[in-house]
Amino acid sequence: MNIRYIKRAIILLVVLAVTLVACSKEPExxxxxxxxxxxxxxxxPDPGEPTATVxxxxxxxxxxxxxxxxxxxxxxPSGITLEVVGVSQDRTWWVINIPGAPGNYGWVSEEYVxxxxxxxxxxxxxxxxxxxxxxxxxxVTPAPDMAFTANRTTINAGEKATLSWSVENxxxxxxxxxxxxxxxxxxxxxxxxxxxxxxxTSYELLTFNPDGSTGSSRIEIGVVNGLTSNRWILSSYSTPxxxxxxxxPGTEITARFGTNGxxxxxxxxxxxxxxxxxxxxxLRIYNMAPSVAFCGDPGGIMEQEGTFLDLMQRAARMExxxxxxxxxxxxxxxxxEFMNG
Numbered sequence: 001m002n003i004r005y006i007k008r009a010i011i012l013l014v015v016l017a018v019t020l021v022a023c024s025k026e027p028e029x030x031x032x033x034x035x036x037x038x039x040x041x042x043x044x045p046d047p048g049e050p051t052a053t054v055x056x057x058x059x060x061x062x063x064x065x066x067x068x069x070x071x072x073x074x075x076x077p078s079g080i081t082l083e084v085v086g087v088s089q090d091r092t093w094w095v096i097n098i099p100g101a102p103g104n105y106g107w108v109s110e111e112y113v114x115x116x117x118x119x120x121x122x123x124x125x126x127x128x129x130x131x132x133x134x135x136x137x138x139x140v141t142p143a144p145d146m147a148f149t150a151n152r153t154t155i156n157a158g159e160k161a162t163l164s165w166s167v168e169n170x171x172x173x174x175x176x177x178x179x180x181x182x183x184x185x186x187x188x189x190x191x192x193x194x195x196x197x198x199x200x201t202s203y204e205l206l207t208f209n210p211d212g213s214t215g216s217s218r219i220e221i222g223v224v225n226g227l228t229s230n231r232w233i234l235s236s237y238s239t240p241x242x243x244x245x246x247x248x249p250g251t252e253i254t255a256r257f258g259t260n261g262x263x264x265x266x267x268x269x270x271x272x273x274x275x276x277x278x279x280x281x282x283l284r285i286y287n288m289a290p291s292v293a294f295c296g297d298p299g300g301i302m303e304q305e306g307t308f309l310d311l312m313q314r315a316a317r318m319e320x321x322x323x324x325x326x327x328x329x330x331x332x333x334x335x336x337e338f339m340n341g
Contacts, residue, residue, distance in 0.1 A: 039075055042098050045083035050121050052094050052113040053081045060113065062106035065127045066093030073101055076108065084115060086124035095124050141210050142169040148205040148217040157198050157226040157320040163219060164192040165205050170215070172208040177201050178218070179279035198320045199227040199257075199278045227278055227318065228257045232265075232325050232338035237311055244334075248298050253308055255338060267305040269295035274312070283318040283327060311335045 045051050054060045054076045063070040066088040076082060076096075085105060086095030094115060098106045145168040152161045167173050167189045175193060176185035178201070187193075195203065200222045207215040223229075234253035236244045247253055247268065254265040263274040263285060272290040276283065288309050295301050316330040323340035 039077060041077075041080070042082060042096070045081065045097075048117065050084035050115065050117040051081050052084050052096060052108060052115045052118070054078050054108075054112060055114055056112040060108055062096070062098065062101075062108055064102060064106065065129065066107045067126070067129070069129050070107065070127075071130060073106055074098070082108070082113075084118055084121055086122045087118065088126060089123055094118070095121075144169045144207060144209045144215055146170075146205065146207060146215055146217055148219060150219045150221065153220065154222040154224065155197075156224050157229075158196070158322070160194045160196045161221050162192055162194050163203055166190045167205070167207055170207040170209050174206045175203065176206070177203050177280040177282075179277060180282065182206050195221060195280065197221055197223055197226075197280045198318055199223055201279045225323075226320060227283070227325070228259045230323075230340045231256050233341035234308065234336060235324075235339045236337045237308060238333070238335045239307075244337075248300055248304055250298050251301055251304065253304075254341065255312075267308055269293055269301050269305050272309065276315075278318070281317050281319065283315045285312050285315045288313055308336075 055078070057078055059075045059077050061072045062074045062076050063072055083097040084094050085097050087093070088095075088107070092110050093107045094110055094113060095105050095107055098104060145166075147166045148163070149165070150161055150163050155161050163175065165173075165175060165187075170189065173187050173189055174182040174185050175187050175191075176182045177195075177197070182204070195201075200220065202218050202220045205217045209215060232255045234247055234255070236246050239245050251268040252266060253268050256264055257276060257278070258264075261275050261277065263276045265272060267290055270290040270293050272288055274285055274288045276285045278284070290305070290309060311327075311329075314329045314335065315327045317328040317332070319326045319328075325336075325338040325340075326334055327336040327338075329335050
């Protein structure tokens, strides 16, 4: 018997045996070495063997079965001639010899190949269609969305403005006046708040996002006739006994708050310089430094000066209304009252 036909018969028997075994088992994925990027370069067929020459311009996918639902195991370059060892039942797919592939063969569409001597090749049953492997889609975290508005951005001292916000896809929200700690002002994703600053104050909407980042938006509320707009003259102050007292006649105690955070004025006898921090309704005064003169007239002026300087350093909150500045301590007790001068 011709050796060529013996070789051909052995290949057909191996292909048929592998196909029959595959039909009786659950389908398996191709081995990792055979990827879509692999280029199929099988050995050239012997003269006279059934062959298929790739005529697709960009090459042709080689699959594990006769259909697009089967995985691609490689790409046969355009113009290559492959050995044909079988055909599908409907003769629309050819089985080609590919050593190293599952079963040592693959399937190519008849539409993209020219076949020679293919009339007598064995019809090979299609292997089972592989079960698709579910692909987990990554979870997409929606991007944070923030809106922060004010119904007015300039007010007179004593008036109010309303801040409104809407925030989505975040883990925490704070709306606070710049100068204070944001931790003191937690809020919800949607809301509004009336503010009544007595000095120009910026308010920040701060968000913490699921990815660990932060977002922020600021609005400045300008205040006309506020703390820094006037020279203030003391009209009364609290006494250790719990009452209130007017300054000693013939003395004038003043305060001027600068836009740069400086504070200066007269304590009745001595002048003083200091610094302050103010935002919203908060007022804090630091480092009172008076001059060192001594005044004996009128009587009690030095005691009054000492009381005034002590009360100023205890300032915690303020209010301004109708040209009057009132200063409170941390417990909310009224300590000092000034008139616009």
